[in-house]
Amino acid sequence: MKKLGEFLLAKDVNAIVLAFLCALLPVFSIPTGFVAAIVVGLVTVQKGPKSGLLLLAWVALPTVALLVLRQVGQFDILFLRCIIMWILASLLYRYRAWRLLLELMAYAGVTLIVILHFCVPHLQQWWVTELTTYIQQLTAASHWKIAMKPAEFAQRLAPFASGIILFFFLGSVLLELFVARFWQSLIVSPGTFAKEFVMIRINSFAAVFLCLLVTLVLLKIRIAEDAFALAILPFFIAGLSFLHFWVRQNSKLIVWLILMYVALFFLPAFVVSALAFIAFIDTWRNFRKNKVSI
Numbered sequence: 001m002k003k004l005g006e007f008l009l010a011k012d013v014n015a016i017v018l019a020f021l022c023a024l025l026p027v028f029s030i031p032t033g034f035v036a037a038i039v040v041g042l043v044t045v046q047k048g049p050k051s052g053l054l055l056l057a058w059v060a061l062p063t064v065a066l067l068v069l070r071q072v073g074q075f076d077i078l079f080l081r082c083i084i085m086w087i088l089a090s091l092l093y094r095y096r097a098w099r100l101l102l103e104l105m106a107y108a109g110v111t112l113i114v115i116l117h118f119c120v121p122h123l124q125q126w127w128v129t130e131l132t133t134y135i136q137q138l139t140a141a142s143h144w145k146i147a148m149k150p151a152e153f154a155q156r157l158a159p160f161a162s163g164i165i166l167f168f169f170l171g172s173v174l175l176e177l178f179v180a181r182f183w184q185s186l187i188v189s190p191g192t193f194a195k196e197f198v199m200i201r202i203n204s205f206a207a208v209f210l211c212l213l214v215t216l217v218l219l220k221i222r223i224a225e226d227a228f229a230l231a232i233l234p235f236f237i238a239g240l241s242f243l244h245f246w247v248r249q250n251s252k253l254i255v256w257l258i259l260m261y262v263a264l265f266f267l268p269a270f271v272v273s274a275l276a277f278i279a280f281i282d283t284w285r286n287f288r289k290n291k292v293s294i
Protein backbone atom coordinates (compact mmCIF):
# COMPACT_ATOMS: atom_id res chain seq x y z
CA MET A 1 0.00 0.00 0.00
CA LYS A 2 2.88 2.35 0.81
CA LYS A 3 4.63 1.67 -2.51
CA LEU A 4 1.39 2.22 -4.44
CA GLY A 5 0.86 5.51 -2.63
CA GLU A 6 4.40 6.64 -3.40
CA PHE A 7 3.83 5.73 -7.05
CA LEU A 8 0.60 7.75 -7.20
CA LEU A 9 2.19 10.79 -5.57
CA ALA A 10 5.38 10.65 -7.65
CA LYS A 11 3.69 12.05 -10.78
CA ASP A 12 0.29 13.63 -11.32
CA VAL A 13 -0.34 11.41 -14.34
CA ASN A 14 -0.08 8.25 -12.21
CA ALA A 15 -2.90 9.33 -9.92
CA ILE A 16 -4.93 10.66 -12.87
CA VAL A 17 -4.85 7.33 -14.72
CA LEU A 18 -5.88 5.29 -11.66
CA ALA A 19 -8.62 7.70 -10.55
CA PHE A 20 -10.04 8.00 -14.07
CA LEU A 21 -10.17 4.22 -14.52
CA CYS A 22 -11.77 3.74 -11.10
CA ALA A 23 -14.38 6.37 -11.98
CA LEU A 24 -15.08 4.69 -15.32
CA LEU A 25 -15.22 1.01 -14.30
CA PRO A 26 -18.63 1.25 -12.56
CA VAL A 27 -20.06 1.44 -16.11
CA PHE A 28 -19.18 -2.25 -16.32
CA SER A 29 -20.67 -2.93 -12.86
CA ILE A 30 -17.25 -2.96 -11.18
CA PRO A 31 -17.60 -1.00 -7.90
CA THR A 32 -14.35 0.97 -7.89
CA GLY A 33 -15.79 4.46 -7.47
CA PHE A 34 -14.75 4.66 -3.82
CA VAL A 35 -11.11 4.16 -4.86
CA ALA A 36 -11.33 7.25 -7.09
CA ALA A 37 -12.58 9.29 -4.12
CA ILE A 38 -9.79 7.99 -1.87
CA VAL A 39 -7.14 8.84 -4.49
CA VAL A 40 -8.57 12.38 -4.77
CA GLY A 41 -8.30 12.65 -0.99
CA LEU A 42 -4.75 11.27 -0.92
CA VAL A 43 -3.45 13.67 -3.56
CA THR A 44 -5.23 16.69 -2.06
CA VAL A 45 -4.08 16.02 1.51
CA GLN A 46 -0.47 15.55 0.37
CA LYS A 47 -0.08 18.03 -2.51
CA GLY A 48 -2.80 20.58 -1.85
CA PRO A 49 -6.08 21.77 -3.40
CA LYS A 50 -4.65 22.64 -6.83
CA SER A 51 -3.33 19.15 -7.51
CA GLY A 52 -6.54 17.67 -6.15
CA LEU A 53 -8.63 19.90 -8.41
CA LEU A 54 -6.68 18.76 -11.48
CA LEU A 55 -7.37 15.15 -10.53
CA LEU A 56 -11.03 15.97 -9.87
CA ALA A 57 -11.37 17.34 -13.41
CA TRP A 58 -10.37 13.95 -14.84
CA VAL A 59 -12.73 12.10 -12.51
CA ALA A 60 -15.51 14.36 -13.81
CA LEU A 61 -15.06 13.26 -17.43
CA PRO A 62 -17.27 10.12 -17.26
CA THR A 63 -20.00 12.14 -15.55
CA VAL A 64 -19.86 14.92 -18.13
CA ALA A 65 -19.97 12.39 -20.97
CA LEU A 66 -23.07 10.71 -19.53
CA LEU A 67 -24.75 14.06 -18.94
CA VAL A 68 -24.22 14.89 -22.61
CA LEU A 69 -25.89 11.57 -23.41
CA ARG A 70 -28.67 12.53 -20.96
CA GLN A 71 -27.95 9.60 -18.67
CA VAL A 72 -28.13 10.57 -15.02
CA GLY A 73 -27.28 8.07 -12.31
CA GLN A 74 -24.46 6.66 -10.22
CA PHE A 75 -21.78 8.80 -11.86
CA ASP A 76 -23.41 11.96 -10.55
CA ILE A 77 -23.30 10.53 -7.01
CA LEU A 78 -19.68 9.46 -7.49
CA PHE A 79 -18.67 12.89 -8.76
CA LEU A 80 -20.50 14.55 -5.86
CA ARG A 81 -18.61 12.29 -3.45
CA CYS A 82 -15.33 13.29 -5.07
CA ILE A 83 -16.21 17.00 -4.88
CA ILE A 84 -17.02 16.73 -1.18
CA MET A 85 -13.85 14.68 -0.68
CA TRP A 86 -11.80 17.39 -2.37
CA ILE A 87 -13.38 20.12 -0.20
CA LEU A 88 -12.81 18.20 3.03
CA ALA A 89 -9.27 17.18 2.07
CA SER A 90 -8.50 20.80 1.16
CA LEU A 91 -9.70 21.94 4.59
CA LEU A 92 -7.63 19.23 6.24
CA TYR A 93 -4.58 20.26 4.19
CA ARG A 94 -5.06 23.90 5.21
CA TYR A 95 -5.97 23.59 8.89
CA ARG A 96 -4.92 20.06 9.98
CA ALA A 97 -7.86 20.03 12.41
CA TRP A 98 -10.36 17.16 12.36
CA ARG A 99 -12.56 18.92 14.90
CA LEU A 100 -13.01 21.96 12.68
CA LEU A 101 -13.67 19.80 9.64
CA LEU A 102 -16.31 17.71 11.42
CA GLU A 103 -18.09 20.74 12.84
CA LEU A 104 -18.16 22.54 9.48
CA MET A 105 -19.53 19.38 7.86
CA ALA A 106 -22.32 19.23 10.44
CA TYR A 107 -23.23 22.91 10.07
CA ALA A 108 -23.25 22.59 6.28
CA GLY A 109 -25.43 19.48 6.50
CA VAL A 110 -27.94 21.14 8.82
CA THR A 111 -28.04 24.20 6.55
CA LEU A 112 -28.69 21.98 3.55
CA ILE A 113 -31.60 20.29 5.35
CA VAL A 114 -33.10 23.68 6.21
CA ILE A 115 -32.80 24.85 2.59
CA LEU A 116 -34.29 21.58 1.36
CA HIS A 117 -37.35 21.97 3.59
CA PHE A 118 -37.93 25.53 2.39
CA CYS A 119 -37.45 24.63 -1.28
CA VAL A 120 -39.60 21.47 -1.09
CA PRO A 121 -42.63 22.32 1.10
CA HIS A 122 -44.13 18.81 0.90
CA LEU A 123 -40.84 16.99 1.44
CA GLN A 124 -42.21 14.64 4.11
CA GLN A 125 -45.11 13.50 1.94
CA TRP A 126 -42.72 12.93 -0.96
CA TRP A 127 -40.61 10.71 1.29
CA VAL A 128 -43.69 8.77 2.42
CA THR A 129 -44.55 7.98 -1.20
CA GLU A 130 -40.99 7.05 -2.18
CA LEU A 131 -40.30 4.98 0.93
CA THR A 132 -43.60 3.11 0.69
CA THR A 133 -42.82 2.10 -2.89
CA TYR A 134 -39.25 1.13 -2.00
CA ILE A 135 -40.29 -0.94 1.04
CA GLN A 136 -42.97 -2.74 -0.96
CA GLN A 137 -40.46 -3.63 -3.67
CA LEU A 138 -37.86 -4.70 -1.09
CA THR A 139 -40.23 -6.96 0.84
CA ALA A 140 -41.56 -8.48 -2.39
CA ALA A 141 -38.07 -9.25 -3.68
CA SER A 142 -36.59 -10.52 -0.42
CA HIS A 143 -39.72 -12.06 1.11
CA TRP A 144 -39.00 -10.21 4.34
CA LYS A 145 -41.84 -9.63 6.75
CA ILE A 146 -42.16 -6.47 8.85
CA ALA A 147 -44.43 -5.92 11.82
CA MET A 148 -46.21 -2.93 10.29
CA LYS A 149 -47.54 -2.00 6.89
CA PRO A 150 -45.08 -0.36 4.44
CA ALA A 151 -47.09 2.88 4.42
CA GLU A 152 -47.08 3.06 8.22
CA PHE A 153 -43.35 2.33 8.42
CA ALA A 154 -42.67 4.99 5.77
CA GLN A 155 -44.81 7.48 7.70
CA ARG A 156 -42.65 7.00 10.79
CA LEU A 157 -39.36 7.20 8.92
CA ALA A 158 -40.20 10.12 6.59
CA PRO A 159 -39.61 12.98 9.12
CA PHE A 160 -35.97 11.89 9.49
CA ALA A 161 -35.27 10.46 6.03
CA SER A 162 -33.32 13.35 4.50
CA GLY A 163 -31.08 13.73 7.53
CA ILE A 164 -30.43 10.00 7.88
CA ILE A 165 -29.52 9.59 4.22
CA LEU A 166 -27.22 12.61 4.35
CA PHE A 167 -25.70 11.26 7.58
CA PHE A 168 -24.75 7.99 5.89
CA PHE A 169 -23.59 9.75 2.73
CA LEU A 170 -21.30 12.18 4.56
CA GLY A 171 -20.22 9.43 6.94
CA SER A 172 -19.08 7.26 4.03
CA VAL A 173 -17.16 10.18 2.48
CA LEU A 174 -15.58 10.82 5.86
CA LEU A 175 -14.54 7.17 6.08
CA GLU A 176 -12.86 7.50 2.68
CA LEU A 177 -11.07 10.62 3.92
CA PHE A 178 -9.85 8.70 6.97
CA VAL A 179 -8.44 6.05 4.63
CA ALA A 180 -6.80 8.72 2.46
CA ARG A 181 -5.22 10.43 5.48
CA PHE A 182 -4.06 7.08 6.90
CA TRP A 183 -2.54 6.23 3.52
CA GLN A 184 -0.78 9.59 3.32
CA SER A 185 0.57 9.31 6.87
CA LEU A 186 1.79 5.78 6.10
CA ILE A 187 3.92 7.25 3.32
CA VAL A 188 5.09 10.45 4.99
CA SER A 189 4.93 9.89 8.75
CA PRO A 190 3.69 6.49 9.99
CA GLY A 191 1.52 6.67 13.09
CA THR A 192 0.50 10.30 12.65
CA PHE A 193 -3.08 9.57 11.67
CA ALA A 194 -3.63 7.29 14.67
CA LYS A 195 -2.43 10.04 17.03
CA GLU A 196 -4.72 12.57 15.33
CA PHE A 197 -7.75 10.32 15.36
CA VAL A 198 -7.70 9.45 19.07
CA MET A 199 -7.56 13.15 20.01
CA ILE A 200 -10.70 14.35 18.19
CA ARG A 201 -12.81 16.38 20.62
CA ILE A 202 -15.73 18.68 19.77
CA ASN A 203 -15.84 22.21 21.23
CA SER A 204 -18.48 23.70 23.50
CA PHE A 205 -20.12 25.87 20.81
CA ALA A 206 -21.10 22.76 18.84
CA ALA A 207 -22.41 21.20 22.06
CA VAL A 208 -24.59 24.26 22.74
CA PHE A 209 -25.83 24.11 19.15
CA LEU A 210 -26.75 20.45 19.67
CA CYS A 211 -28.65 21.32 22.87
CA LEU A 212 -30.60 23.96 20.97
CA LEU A 213 -31.46 21.46 18.26
CA VAL A 214 -32.55 18.87 20.83
CA THR A 215 -34.89 21.47 22.33
CA LEU A 216 -36.42 22.09 18.90
CA VAL A 217 -36.79 18.34 18.37
CA LEU A 218 -38.66 18.04 21.67
CA LEU A 219 -40.94 20.83 20.44
CA LYS A 220 -41.69 18.69 17.36
CA ILE A 221 -40.15 21.14 14.90
CA ARG A 222 -39.96 19.13 11.66
CA ILE A 223 -36.80 20.73 10.29
CA ALA A 224 -34.98 20.10 13.58
CA GLU A 225 -36.08 16.46 13.59
CA ASP A 226 -34.71 15.98 10.09
CA ALA A 227 -31.46 17.82 10.80
CA PHE A 228 -30.73 16.10 14.11
CA ALA A 229 -28.79 13.21 12.55
CA LEU A 230 -26.38 15.68 10.93
CA ALA A 231 -25.84 17.53 14.20
CA ILE A 232 -24.72 14.39 16.05
CA LEU A 233 -22.37 13.20 13.28
CA PRO A 234 -19.27 15.00 14.67
CA PHE A 235 -20.12 13.81 18.19
CA PHE A 236 -20.42 10.23 16.93
CA ILE A 237 -16.95 10.44 15.39
CA ALA A 238 -15.56 12.11 18.52
CA GLY A 239 -17.08 9.36 20.66
CA LEU A 240 -15.50 6.76 18.41
CA SER A 241 -12.22 8.64 18.77
CA PHE A 242 -12.44 8.55 22.56
CA LEU A 243 -13.21 4.83 22.54
CA HIS A 244 -10.05 4.21 20.48
CA PHE A 245 -8.10 6.43 22.91
CA TRP A 246 -9.46 4.39 25.82
CA VAL A 247 -8.35 1.13 24.18
CA ARG A 248 -4.88 2.57 23.45
CA GLN A 249 -4.52 3.25 27.16
CA ASN A 250 -5.41 -0.34 28.00
CA SER A 251 -5.07 -2.87 25.19
CA LYS A 252 -7.03 -5.46 27.19
CA LEU A 253 -10.17 -3.44 26.46
CA ILE A 254 -9.96 -4.11 22.73
CA VAL A 255 -12.75 -6.67 23.13
CA TRP A 256 -15.11 -3.79 23.94
CA LEU A 257 -14.02 -2.00 20.79
CA ILE A 258 -14.75 -5.07 18.69
CA LEU A 259 -18.15 -5.52 20.34
CA MET A 260 -18.93 -1.87 19.65
CA TYR A 261 -18.25 -2.28 15.92
CA VAL A 262 -20.40 -5.42 15.83
CA ALA A 263 -23.19 -3.57 17.62
CA LEU A 264 -22.79 -0.65 15.22
CA PHE A 265 -23.70 -2.98 12.38
CA PHE A 266 -26.77 -4.48 14.08
CA LEU A 267 -27.92 -1.55 16.26
CA PRO A 268 -26.62 1.58 14.51
CA ALA A 269 -29.04 4.07 16.09
CA PHE A 270 -28.24 2.91 19.63
CA VAL A 271 -24.45 2.87 19.16
CA VAL A 272 -24.35 6.22 17.36
CA SER A 273 -26.45 7.81 20.12
CA ALA A 274 -24.32 6.28 22.89
CA LEU A 275 -21.03 7.41 21.34
CA ALA A 276 -22.44 10.88 20.63
CA PHE A 277 -23.51 11.17 24.28
CA ILE A 278 -20.02 10.20 25.48
CA ALA A 279 -18.50 12.83 23.19
CA PHE A 280 -21.01 15.43 24.41
CA ILE A 281 -19.96 14.82 28.04
CA ASP A 282 -16.31 14.82 26.96
CA THR A 283 -16.82 18.31 25.54
CA TRP A 284 -17.27 19.61 29.10
CA ARG A 285 -15.16 17.14 31.11
CA ASN A 286 -12.24 16.33 28.78
CA PHE A 287 -11.80 12.69 29.76
CA ARG A 288 -8.42 12.46 28.06
CA LYS A 289 -6.88 15.24 30.14
CA ASN A 290 -8.35 14.20 33.45
CA LYS A 291 -8.15 10.47 32.72
CA VAL A 292 -11.68 9.89 33.95
CA SER A 293 -12.77 6.29 33.43
CA ILE A 294 -16.31 5.56 32.28
